Amino acid sequence: MRKKVALAGLVLLPFLLAAVGYGAQRLAEFAFGQSITYPGPSVEGAAPGPPTTPVAQRVVVVVVDALRDDTSRQMPALERLRQAGADLPSYTGMPSLSLPGYTTLGTGAYPDLSGVLTNWYENPVRVDSLFAQARQAGRRTALVTMSSWETLYGPWVDYVWVASWPEEHDLSQVAQTTEDLGREALRVLREEEVSLLYVHLGETDEVGHAFGGTSPEYLEAAQHVDAQVARIADELDWSRDTLILTADHGMTAGRRTYGGGHGGYEEVCRRVPVVMVGRGIAPGTYPEGGQADIVPTIATLLGLPIPAHNQGHTRLDLLVLDPQGRAEAALALAEQQSSLYRAYLRTLGAADQVDGLTEARAALAGGEYDRAVEQAQEFLDRLDRAVERAESNRLWQERLARLPYLLVPLLLGGLALALWRPRGEIVRPALLALLFFALYLALYAGVRGFTWSFSTIGGLDEEAFFLARTTDAIGVLLLVAVVAGLVWWNRPWKEVIWRSEQTVLVVLWALAVQAGLYLWLYGLFIRWRPPHLGWGFKFYLDMLVLVGVGYAGLLFPWLARGVSRVVRFLKGRRRHTA
Numbered sequence: 028m029r030k031k032v033a034l035a036g037l038v039l040l041p042f043l044l045a046a047v048g049y050g051a052q053r054l055a056e057f058a059f060g061q062s063i064t065y066p067g068p069s070v071e072g073a074a075p076g077p078p079t080t081p082v083a084q085r086v087v088v089v090v091v092d093a094l095r096d097d098t099s100r101q102m103p104a105l106e107r108l109r110q111a112g113a114d115l116p117s118y119t120g121m122p123s124l125s126l127p128g129y130t131t132l133g134t135g136a137y138p139d140l141s142g143v144l145t146n147w148y149e150n151p152v153r154v155d156s157l158f159a160q161a162r163q164a165g166r167r168t169a170l171v172t173m174s175s176w177e178t179l180y181g182p183w184v185d186y187v188w189v190a191s192w193p194e195e196h197d198l199s200q201v202a203q204t205t206e207d208l209g210r211e212a213l214r215v216l217r218e219e220e221v222s223l224l225y226v227h228l229g230e231t232d233e234v235g236h237a238f239g240g241t242s243p244e245y246l247e248a249a250q251h252v253d254a255q256v257a258r259i260a261d262e263l264d265w266s267r268d269t270l271i272l273t274a275d276h277g278m279t280a281g282r283r284t285y286g287g288g289h290g291g292y293e294e295v296c297r298r299v300p301v302v303m304v305g306r307g308i309a310p311g312t313y314p315e316g317g318q319a320d321i322v323p324t325i326a327t328l329l330g331l332p333i334p335a336h337n338q339g340h341t342r343l344d345l346l347v348l349d350p351q352g353r354a355e356a357a358l359a360l361a362e363q364q365s366s367l368y369r370a371y372l373r374t375l376g377a378a379d380q381v382d383g384l385t386e387a388r389a390a391l392a393g394g395e396y397d398r399a400v401e402q403a404q405e406f407l408d409r410l411d412r413a414v415e416r417a418e419s420n421r422l423w424q425e426r427l428a429r430l431p432y433l434l435v436p437l438l439l440g441g442l443a444l445a446l447w448r449p450r451g452e453i454v455r456p457a458l459l460a461l462l463f464f465a466l467y468l469a470l471y472a473g474v475r476g477f478t479w480s481f482s483t484i485g486g487l488d489e490e491a492f493f494l495a496r497t498t499d500a501i502g503v504l505l506l507v508a509v510v511a512g513l514v515w516w517n518r519p520w521k522e523v524i525w526r527s528e529q530t531v532l533v534v535l536w537a538l539a540v541q542a543g544l545y546l547w548l549y550g551l552f553i554r555w556r557p558p559h560l561g562w563g564f565k566f567y568l569d570m571l572v573l574v575g576v577g578y579a580g581l582l583f584p585w586l587a588r589g590v591s592r593v594v595r596f597l598k599g600r601r602r603h604t605a
């Protein structure tokens with residue numbers, strides 16, 4: 028009986044392994060593609076807020092790509108502006124990547140809602156933006172930029188100037204581009220009648236990726252940017268203009284052989300500086316905010332309707348407003364958020380009734396301005412809680428439906444264990460499988476110094492990185508095959524083959540359980556909310572490991588057998604000579 032099972036395994040296992048390798052590859056590609064094409068949840072019917080009384084005539088937003096908060100404090104011109112204005116740290120959404128950040132900074136929508144989840148997004152934004160609202164209101168806007176801003180916002184911007192991205196890592200060329208961008212920004216401020224100008228400077232990102240976010244080169248890039256910030260600030264009239272400087276994300280320090288990265292959840296990637304100065308801004312140091320807060324704050328400064336998909340909160344604490352203006356601004360945000368989240372709650376299948384807005388409206392109409400602000404704030408808190416509840420309910424409903432993803436591999440494992448005879452035979456294959464994971468982990472985290480964060484890829488060639496995860500898995504599995512040959516050197520060859528196959532099956536099973544856990548928690552299809560990105564990244568890497576295990580698993584038994592034969596041969600010879 029056991030011989031028949033072994034023979035069947037010998038014939039069937041190669042097919043199974045090849046199928047697993049191929050299937051894992053497809054699954055990895057599918058999961059990756061999902062994050063690029065994710066459309067965001069449906070929020071049809073979300074409307075912009077009502078217009079308010081303008082505070083400033085012109086707002087200039089300088090986005091310094093990948094500027095760390097700590098480095099921003101070593102920029103002399105920016106430090107002077109910070110002393111004269113509002114200073115607060117801000118946190119990006121996830122992932123801390125460029126296009127998701129550009130989108131949040133122009134729309135107030137985080138990646139989950141905007142659907143701009145990666146840097147491979149290649150279309151105009153699908154959500155409402157400040158540019159669209161300005162156009163609607165007949166106000167002119169301009170973009171002076173180094174990259175994808177034109178793709179995201181081009182259809183709604185009146186004047187766009189794009190500097191070509193310089194040859195990679197050519198420091199003098201990239202510094203020249205920063206100067207060109209500064210010069211063009213000045214020209215726009217002098218000659219174009221715009222209400223809103225975004226200037227995007229990419230030098231710090233370029234240099235940070237090449238040398239790391241704590242390198243002297245990166246600091247020097249920040250100084251180049253600082254010189255242009257000084258020129259722009261000198262051109263502005265603080266009695267009518269407001270300047271806002273921030274970053275799309277930060278940058279890691281980088282490692283020995285390559286530069287920095289971002290995209291993950293590290294504090295240095297998510298924490299970015301915000302400096303606001305000029306018309307309508309009360310100087311001071313303020314508590315941290317979210318990256319999305321900038322958009323409704325700009326809308327309030329310019330008196331524009333808050334974009335329909337904004338998720339940020341207007342920073343009323345740092346704006347100079349009279350009581351009526353403050354109450355109007357608070358209500359404008361409450362109206363916009365009410366419209367957005369009612370649509371969202373309907374999408375989640377929850378009741379969209381949240382009380383309190385009527386009372387806030389009545390207070391504003393009755394001239395009770397402080398009370399209106401208070402009530403609007405309370406309404407927003409209630410709304411946040413309702414949304415959180417609805418998201419959690421929906422998530423756990425879906426998890427209930429997805430339970431088989433986790434239960435099937437667990438039950439199969441339990442069944443195999445129950446049927447295993449003799450029971451003790453499972454110990455060595457299980458230990459060898461454990462050795463595989465320990466060695467792979469040591470190689471990934473210990474030797475290579477990687478983590479399960481998207482920032483790990485920054486400064487590296489992505490395709491090479493992903494391919495190396497599969498080849499690492501192949502190398503480690505074949506190393507374990509050699510160990511298996513040493514362990515079973517004195518066993519008959521069929522047994523070596525059969526035990527080796529068991530070892531590979533245990534590895535496959537352990538990977539299936541990990542994948543099952545991820546798929547149970549987050550699902551294969553990204554519909555209304557992306558997965559936790561750390562887990563998503565690990566799932567993707569696990570699939571690449573599975574590809575390697577599938578293909579190298581074909582060789583494992585024969586390598587183990589070869590090694591066992593060699594050991595037996597050598598031992599036999601020693602016995603002869605002795």
Ligand SMILES: [Zn+2]
Nearest residue numbers: 092093125275
């Ligand atoms: Zn960036």
